[in-house]
Amino acid sequence: xxxxxxxxxxxxxxxxxxxxxxxxxxxxxxxxxxxxxxxxxxxxxxxxxxxxxxxxxxxxxxxxxxxxxxxxxxxxxxxxxxxxxxxxxxxxxxxxxxxxxxxxxxxxxxxxxxxxxxxxxxxxxxxxxxxxxxxxxxxxxxxxxxxxxxxxxxxxxxxxxxxxxxxxxxxxxxxxxxxxxxxxxxxxxxxxxxxxxxxxxxxxxxxxxxxxxxxxxxxxxxxxxxxxxxxxxxxxxxxxxxxxxxxxxxxxxxxxxxxxxxxxxxxxxxxxxxxxxxxxxxxxxxxxxxxxxxxxxxxxxxxxxxxxxxxxxxxxxxxxxxxxxxxxxxxxxxxxxxxxxxxxxxxxx
Amino acid sequence: xxxxxxxxxxxxxxxxxxxxxxxxxxxxxxxxxxxxxxxxxxxxxxxxxxxxxxxxxxxxxxxxxxxxxxxxxxxxxxxxxxxxxxxxxxxxxxxxxxxxxxxxxxxxxxxxxxxxxxxxxxxxxxxxxxxxxxxxxxxxxxxxxxxxxxxxxxxxxxxxxxxxxxxxxxxxxxxxxxxxxxxxxxxxxxxxxxxxxxxxxxxxxxxxxxxxxxxxxxxxxxxxxxxxxxxxxxxxxxxxxxxxxxxxxxxxxxxxxxxxxxxxxxxxxxxxxxxxxxxxxxxxxxxx
Amino acid sequence: xxxxxxxxxxxxxxxxxxxxxxxxxxxxxxxxxxxxxxxxxxxxxxxxxxxxxxxxxxxxxxxxxxxxxxxxxxxxxxxxxxxxxxxxxxxxxxxxxxxxxxxxxxxxxxxxxxxxxxxxxxxxxxxxxxxxxxxxxxxxxxxxxxxxxxxxxxxxxxxxxxxxxxxxxxxxxxxxxxxxxxxxxxxxxxxxxxxxxxxxxxxxxxxxxxxxxxxxxxxxxxxxxxxxxxxxxxxxxxxxxxxxxxxxxxxxxxxxxxxxxxxxxxxxxxxxxxxxxxxxxxx
Numbered sequence: 001x002x003x004x005x006x007x008x009x010x011x012x013x014x015x016x017x018x019x020x021x022x023x024x025x026x027x028x029x030x031x032x033x034x035x036x037x038x039x040x041x042x043x044x045x046x047x048x049x050x051x052x053x054x055x056x057x058x059x060x061x062x063x064x065x066x067x068x069x070x071x072x073x074x075x076x077x078x079x080x081x082x083x084x085x086x087x088x089x090x091x092x093x094x095x096x097x098x099x100x101x102x103x104x105x106x107x108x109x110x111x112x113x114x115x116x117x118x119x120x121x122x123x124x125x126x127x128x129x130x131x132x133x134x135x136x137x138x139x140x141x142x143x144x145x146x147x148x149x150x151x152x153x154x155x156x157x158x159x160x161x162x163x164x165x166x167x168x169x170x171x172x173x174x175x176x177x178x179x180x181x182x183x184x185x186x187x188x189x190x191x192x193x194x195x196x197x198x199x200x201x202x203x204x205x206x207x208x209x210x211x212x213x214x215x216x217x218x219x220x221x222x223x224x225x226x227x228x229x230x231x232x233x234x235x236x237x238x239x240x241x242x243x244x245x246x247x248x249x250x251x252x253x254x255x256x257x258x259x260x261x262x263x264x265x266x267x268x269x270x271x272x273x274x275x276x277x278x279x280x281x282x283x284x285x286x287x288x289x290x291x292x293x294x295x296x297x298x299x300x301x302x303x304x305x306x307x308x309x310x311x312x313x314x315x316x317x318x319x320x321x322x323x324x325x326x327x328x329x330x331x332x333x334x335x336x337x338x339x340x341x342x343x344x345x346x347x348x349x
Numbered sequence: 350x351x352x353x354x355x356x357x358x359x360x361x362x363x364x365x366x367x368x369x370x371x372x373x374x375x376x377x378x379x380x381x382x383x384x385x386x387x388x389x390x391x392x393x394x395x396x397x398x399x400x401x402x403x404x405x406x407x408x409x410x411x412x413x414x415x416x417x418x419x420x421x422x423x424x425x426x427x428x429x430x431x432x433x434x435x436x437x438x439x440x441x442x443x444x445x446x447x448x449x450x451x452x453x454x455x456x457x458x459x460x461x462x463x464x465x466x467x468x469x470x471x472x473x474x475x476x477x478x479x480x481x482x483x484x485x486x487x488x489x490x491x492x493x494x495x496x497x498x499x500x501x502x503x504x505x506x507x508x509x510x511x512x513x514x515x516x517x518x519x520x521x522x523x524x525x526x527x528x529x530x531x532x533x534x535x536x537x538x539x540x541x542x543x544x545x546x547x548x549x550x551x552x553x554x555x556x557x558x559x560x561x562x563x564x565x566x567x568x569x570x571x572x573x574x575x576x577x578x579x580x581x582x583x584x585x586x587x588x589x590x591x592x593x594x595x596x597x598x599x600x601x602x603x604x605x606x607x608x609x610x611x612x613x614x615x616x617x618x619x620x621x622x623x624x625x626x627x628x629x630x631x632x633x634x635x636x637x
Numbered sequence: 638x639x640x641x642x643x644x645x646x647x648x649x650x651x652x653x654x655x656x657x658x659x660x661x662x663x664x665x666x667x668x669x670x671x672x673x674x675x676x677x678x679x680x681x682x683x684x685x686x687x688x689x690x691x692x693x694x695x696x697x698x699x700x701x702x703x704x705x706x707x708x709x710x711x712x713x714x715x716x717x718x719x720x721x722x723x724x725x726x727x728x729x730x731x732x733x734x735x736x737x738x739x740x741x742x743x744x745x746x747x748x749x750x751x752x753x754x755x756x757x758x759x760x761x762x763x764x765x766x767x768x769x770x771x772x773x774x775x776x777x778x779x780x781x782x783x784x785x786x787x788x789x790x791x792x793x794x795x796x797x798x799x800x801x802x803x804x805x806x807x808x809x810x811x812x813x814x815x816x817x818x819x820x821x822x823x824x825x826x827x828x829x830x831x832x833x834x835x836x837x838x839x840x841x842x843x844x845x846x847x848x849x850x851x852x853x854x855x856x857x858x859x860x861x862x863x864x865x866x867x868x869x870x871x872x873x874x875x876x877x878x879x880x881x882x883x884x885x886x887x888x889x890x891x892x893x894x895x896x897x898x899x900x901x902x903x904x905x906x907x908x909x910x911x912x913x914x915x916x917x918x919x920x
Contacts, residue, residue, distance in 0.1 A: 022913050070913075075741050077910040098747040110738035112668045114675055119667065126664025127746035127753070129657035171742075390827045397830035402697065404834075404844045408875065409701040418701075449736060532678055541721075542683070545690025554693065555700035 010087030012179050012212035013049040013072060018042050018081035020067050020236075041067040043236035044081070049214060049229075051086075051178075054205055056227035057216045058330055064236040065216040066105075069181050072214070073103050085179060099128075101179045102172035106187030108165070113157030117148065117167050120156050121174050128175035135174065142170040146200050162193030169197055173204065180204075182215045186222060198226060220327040230326070234334045248324045251332055254279050255299035256322040259306075262315040264290040275308040277301025293322070366461035370469020374438075377445075395430035395481040396488060399423050402554055403493065420495035420585050425553040427485035428580045431511075432518060432547065432573060434478040437540030438471040439522030440529035447632065454632040464618065467526050468519055475515060486584070497584055506596060507583040513600075513607050514576035520611030521547075521573075527621030531630055553577055558591040565591070572610055575603035658755075661748040665756025666763070669726075673764045684771045687714060691776045694839045704780070706840075708870050711776035713838035715769040716862055719803060720832070722765040724825055727807030730757055732814045732821045735914075750902050754811060758804035784869045791880060792868040798887040799861025805894030806857060812902040815909050832856060841866065841875035850877050857890050 020042040042064045049055040059065045070076035071083050074094045083090045085097045111120045118139055125135035143149050146166040151159065159167060165185065172180060182201065186194040205211050217223050223230050224244055231241035240247055261268070264283065272281040272294060279295040294305060299321070309316060402422040406415075447453035457463055489495040525543060532539065547553075550560065550568040557568045568574045578592045579599055593599045625631055673679060691714030695707040731754075734740040743753050776782065786792060814821045835845060835853035842850045842859050853859040864883040867876045878886075 020913075070741075073741075073745050075744060075910065076913050077907075095747050098745055101745065103742075103745060105738070108738055110742055112672075114672045115668055119671070123664040123667060124742070124746070126660040127743065127748050129653070129660055129748070131660075175746075386824075386827070390823050393827045394830040397834040401834050401839055404837075405694070405697055405840045406701060408706065408840045408844050409698065409703045539686075542681075542686030542690070545693065546686050549689045549693035549696070555696050559696050559700045 010084070011048045012051045012053065012086060013047065013055075013214060014082075014084045014087075015045050015047045015068070015072075016082040018045045018068070018071065018078045018083055020064075020071065020076065021079045041236050042071075042078070045233070045236070045238055047231055047238065047241065049212060051210045051212050052205075053228050054201075054213045054215065054226055056223035056230035057214060057233060058218075058220070058223055058230055058326075059216070059233035060334065061218075063233045065233060066183055067236075068233070069103065069183050069214065069216065073101055073181055074098060100177060101181065102175060102177035103181040103183065104165075104168045104172045104185050106165070106184035108168050110168070111156050111171075113155065115156055116153050117143070117156060117159070118152040120167065121171055124171050125174045130175060138174055138176075139170065142173055145203075146170060146196055162189050162196075165189055165193065166196060169200065178210065179212045179214070182213060182217075184216055184218060186217070186219065194222075198222065202226065220325065220330055224326045232330060232333050239333045240329070244326055247329045248326065251324045251329045254295040254297060255302070256293065256295050257302055257305075257319060258291055258293045258322055259309075259319040260317040261290045261292065261309070262317055265313065268292070268309060268312055268314050271308050271312045272305060275301075275305050278305055363461070363465055366459075366465050367469040367472075370466045371472050374442075374470045374473045377450075391477045391481055392484055394433065395427060395478075395485050398429065398433075399426040399485050399489070402426055414493070416494050416496050417587075419489065419493050420497065421581065421589070422554055423485065423489035423493065423495055424497075424581045424584050425577055427482045427489070428577050429548065429553045430481040430485065431475070431478040431514065432551075432553075433544050434481065435471050435474045435515070435518045436522045436525065437544060438474045439467050439526035440540050442467055442470045443526050443529040451632070457631055463622075464523055464615070467523060471519065471522055495585075501586060503583040503586075506579060506600070510576055510579035510583065510600065510603060513603055514573070514580075517572035517576065517603075517607040517610055520607070520614040523611075524614035524617045524621075527618035527625075530625035531621050531628070547571070547573060550574070551577055552589060552591070556590040570606055570609075572603055572606040575599050575606065579603060657748050658752040661746070661752035662756040662759060665753050666760030667756075669757065669760025669764050673767070679768075683718070684768050687718065687768075688772050688775045690714065691772060692779060695776070695780050705873065707776075707780040708782040708784070708873070709841065709866060710839050711773060711780060711782050712866060712869065713862060714776055715773040716799075716858060716865075717833065717838050718765050718769040718772060719762075719800070720836075720838075720858055721829075722761045723803050723807035724829060726761050727754075727757060727804060728810035728814060729821055729825055731811040732817070735815065744906070750812075750906065751808070751899055754808040754898065754902070758808065762800060762804060785871055787868045787871050791884070792865060795861055795864040795868065795880070795884060795887065798884065798891050799857050799865075802857035802887055802891035802894050803861070805891055805898050808898035809894055809901050812898065812905040815905050815914060832858075835859070837862060841877065843875050843877045854886060855890070857887060857894075860887055860890075 019040070021038050021040050023038045041062075045064070045068060047068075057065050057068065067076065071078050071090060072085055074090055074097055077091060086100055088097050090097060112123075115123065118136070121139045121142070122132065122135050125138070126132075130138070139152070140149075143152055146169060148163060148166050148170070151163060151167075156164070156167070169185070180201075185201075186197050189197065201213060201215075205213060215223070215226060227244065229241065229243050230247065231238050232247075233239070240250075242250075264285070269281055269283055269292075272278055272292070277297045278301065279297055281292060281294045283290060283292045296302060296305065302319075306316060306319070399422070403419065406418060406422065443453065446456060456466060459466075486495075486497060490497050525540060529539065550557070550564055551571055551573040552568060553573075557565050557574065560568060575592075578589055579596065582588055582596055582599070588594060593602070691710055694710040694714075698704060698706040698710065731740060734743065743750060777784075814824075817824065833839075835849060836842065836856050836859040837845065837850075837853070838858075842853060842863055845853065850859070860878065860883040863877045864880050864887070866873075867880050867883075877883075
């Protein structure tokens with residue numbers, strides 16, 4: 001397996017049935033040790049992320065996102081299963097993997113407050129063997145790009161949260177990694193700082209083909225905006241993965257549309273409900289306007305539904321398709337998973 | 350009615366804050382390991398400190414033993430356990446809550462006096478130091494034959510000087526907590542270092558008459574000097590060179606210097622707190 | 638691949654790894670050295686006040702009628718600065734770095750953690766050397782300590798071997814401490830004074846007797862201090878072992894602790910990865 005993974009076409013990240021169980025340490029008493037508890041953080045996670053992808057991993061707090069990132073960044077050993085970064089086994093090829101990766105976590109307080117931003121970045125560049133001159137050049141470029149050019153000689157402790165996180169992003173990129181792990185990178189940041197981080201991540205991806213990002217986030221719009229594909233993790237298991245549009249489509253049992261009418265007649269609703277392919281129709285009166293939401297068996301039936309309204313004397317002002325958001329997908333899947341789990345537990349009882 | 354209720358609430362709040370601080374201290378710095386290691390933790394430092402002096406004396410005396418000198422050294426060193434254990438806890442609380450737990454700002458903005466919280470955090474240490482004090486003296490009596498006779502100890506004087514001593518310790522501790530607010534992480538060493546400085550001028554391990562004139566003057570205005578002296582006098586029954594011969598006069602000076610030092614310490618704390626706020630240091634984590 | 642080519646490849650990999658290590662060492666030493674210049678408040682509590690502690694013990698000898706022994710205390714106080722540095726800024730440092738989140742970034746870097754530790758040791762040693770010299774100078778001036786240097790090269794050799802062994806011990810402890818949580822600080826406190834006692838900071842270790850002195854020799858400062866005292870105060874006697882034997886033991890200790898540090902770091906990193914302790918905060 002390992003040998004097969006070590007070629008140029010190997011995925012950027014691959015996990016096969018990865019499990020991780022944490023065992024809490026026992027306490028001491030005069031009489032001996034107390035027993036510890038165990039928690040399953042990852043329960044058979046299989047994922048494949050191709051080079052050049054910006055992949056999102058979504059999940060609640062404690063779902064297992066950070067544990068997976070720790071395994072992939074060689075900080076934590078999987079209890080069982082296999083994990084590869086650029087085709088290299090995380091258990092065996094620790095140093096070669098570390099040369100290729102970098103990580104930024106949300107709310108990071110790492111580094112030394114007493115150093116300046118430039119010194120801090122230079123120090124980390126040294127840990128990756130970047131010669132000082134090249135490091136300083138890169139640091140200048142990165143700081144400019146994230147809007148911290150004028151903060152280069154500022155002490156780290158004097159930075160705001162947003163500035164610090166932008167500095168952390170520079171720290172991760174100063175070694176020019178191939179695979180970047182972003183663990184809730186915009187958590188706690190204001191709108192502007194978040195946008196700077198997101199925009200820079202995107203442009204960093206575009207600078208060179210093959211760069212890969214694994215992003216974990218709570219912000220669905222962030223994942224929606226940035227990611228090519230996402231996976232949803234719940235209780236240590238992947239409950240869904242794919243392109244965001246596919247996931248949204250997968251959620252929709254019926255095609256849903258909303259249109260506004262100039263005037264309303266009660267007969268419209270009845271006519272609509274009897275029209276071919278219409279599953280449901282519901283009217284709402286708001287601020288002098290009438291809007292109608294309809295659910296169709298298939299989106300092709302929208303033409304006949306519109307004709308029905310016209311025939312009944314209605315005049316359609318606007319028409320739009322209602323797309324489910326990623327948040328709805330998330331809530332539906334995570335909610336479902338939880339419901340199933342609790343149902344299962346009930347059965348067991 | 351409303352005023353009475355408010356007063357009740359204030360006193361209840363004070364007690365609550367103290368109680369919570371005591372509990373927190375126990376949870377964070379007491380309840381961390383198995384009881385054997387914890388015992389070693391309480392006793393290791395004071396016993397080692399006393400034994401260092403015993404060996405220094407042995408080197409000098411060529412192995413001959415003089416129970417009077419050893420008694421002087423061991424009682425001074427055992428009393429110092431209170432200073433070392435309790436006083437250092439104040440700056441340590443500030444530093445650990447700020448740098449390690451990142452809780453200082455939250456504790457600070459709670460509707461209580463921060464000093465109350467600090468005193469609460471130091472209280473369990475007094476108990477720990479008392480254990481160390483007793484054990485160190487017991488070792489001295491059993492193994493080194495220092496002249497302490499249980500029936501001839503002046504317990505009342507010991508109790509009174511100890512209680513006043515605790516007040517002065519709290520005073521010093523509060524001032525050093527203030528200093529810790531304006532210093533960086535390296536100030537972990539501050540309590541050890543200050544303790545070392547006081548060790549020099551309080552007659553803990555040698556008579557203050559040996560000190561140069563200006564240091565002797567300093568030692569005479571420090572309440573800890575009289576506390577250690579009265580502890581020695583109540584336990585061993587003899588006074589040290591350079592101290593008043595009357596215990597009552599010594600006690601009076603202890604009270605006066607305690608009031609003075611504690612007042613100055615509290616003022617110093619508030620000045621430091623002001624600077625810390627001005628410089629935004631209350632939630633600043635440092636490190637190198 | 639030809640054997641010669643393989644050899645060349647190995648050499649270039651070795652060089653690259655050495656270059657990376659050197660850069661890491663300098664990078665990690667940097668904050669320690671610059672912090673001394675940027676926040677000079679350490680002068681107050683890391684030099685001025687320890688000097689007072691040294692003076693206190695000096696006065697004990699004076700009060701006991703042996704002022705000539707104050708040199709023991711002054712040298713002990715100067716070397717105590719290194720022990721404090723090793724204990725708090727080496728042994729406890731990785732634990733601290735884990736709390737702040739630095740440790741995981743260090744581990745994720747392709748350089749060996751040993752180079753990070755070497756950088757910490759080098760930076761700490763340089764900063765502490767200055768503190769130690771200041772303590773030595775002030776203490777010597779106050780008590781009028783006179784030194785009769787027996788052999789400068791031997792003195793320097795003992796000092797260097799002591800430092801290598803001492804910081805090796807600190808590196809070893811730092812990785813072992815990763816297996817502990819908050820009790821680390823208490824263990825440090827527990828260790829500080831008993832070790833001050835058995836290593837003989839303020840009196841010659843001979844006073845402890847052969848068995849305790851022998852056991853205490855596991856801590857490099859014990860023999861280091863004794864050897865240095867023999868090189869500086871030959872007139873006072875009170876030596877524990879002949880300098881040659883002390884140098885040999887210190888050499889063995891230096892080697893043992895360096896190998897031990899490397900081994901324990903690899904072992905603990907592996908174990909911590911399995912148990913999930915490299916980045917988990919315990920709160």
